[in-house]
Amino acid sequence: MAEDVERKEGGREYRMEELARLAGITVRTLRFYRERKLIPPPRREGRIAWYDDHHLARLRTITALLERGHTLNGIAELAEALDQGRDVADLLGVGTPSEEEPVRLTPEELAARFEGQVTPENLAAALELGYLGTDGDEIVHISRRLLDVSSALVREGIPLGEVLTAAARVREHADALAELFATLILRHAPEEELPRLRPLARSVVEAELSLALDRRLAAKAGGTDA
Known part of the structure; x- marks a missing residue:
């Protein structure tokens, strides 16, 4: 049976029946998802809808x-939060040096990482912190x-919402520490020395935290408080 598929630059397009078959759902379900705005509107060419x-x-x-x-x-709330999220280029900063490795995830892979705790509220918090960005249908975690x-903390029983709240506080202290170290270095060395000396700052922070x-x-x- 011939597929209702049209080639286009950068990918393929499908009629409703073919899309539903490939997705493993019924045409009725597809229409329902479209009415609930769980998927974006199709491209229309006359009376034909192309997905x-x-x-x-x-x-x-x-x-x-x-x-x-x-x-x-x-799912609708999650989709809305993702659609409003920052683009990955804005998140990572093109050309910005970093020791952190970004991770690309599908939404379902992210949900599997934090079983049952990827709520719209937690997703919005992670997007606000700049931990997550979007790249088409993929999610990119900055580190x-x-x-x-x-x-790992969630697997140990700590709710994701509390992890993200703590992360926001850690961010404030980390920014202050980075400013302290950068000011110290720039007082005695040119700015181009900062990338080379950043491991020293990290070692100091890790040792002091330990x-x-x-x-x-x-x-x-x-039995006393520190």
Whole structure:
């Protein structure tokens, strides 16, 4: 059977019946998703509606999220939050040097990382912090290390919302520490030396945090507050 597919620059386009077949849903379900604005409107050519690979990816994401227990209302709110998120180029900053490795995820992969806790509120908080950006149908997390640590904390039983609240406070202190170190270096060296010397700043912060945790744990063991 011939596919109702049209080639276009950068991808393919599908008629409704073919899109529904590829997504593993019925045409009726596809119409319902479109009416609920869970997918963007198709491109129209006269009476023919053409859907593309972005629609297909969104439909597969909806199916995966439904299988994980998300409701259609929740999925709609997640989609709206993502659609309003910052573009990945704005998030990462083209040409900006960084020691952090970005991670590309589909929405369902993100949901799997934080099982049951990728709510519209948490997603909005992560977008506001600049942890997440969007690139077409993909989500980009700005740092593999932060993604791994936050998902590990959630697995240990700490709610994602509280992890993100703590992250916002850590961000404030980290910005202050970066300003302190940059001011110190620029007082004695040219600005181009900052990238070379940044590992020293990181080592100081890591050592001081380790010592602070030692003091905190010792105080707890002794029955006093640090």
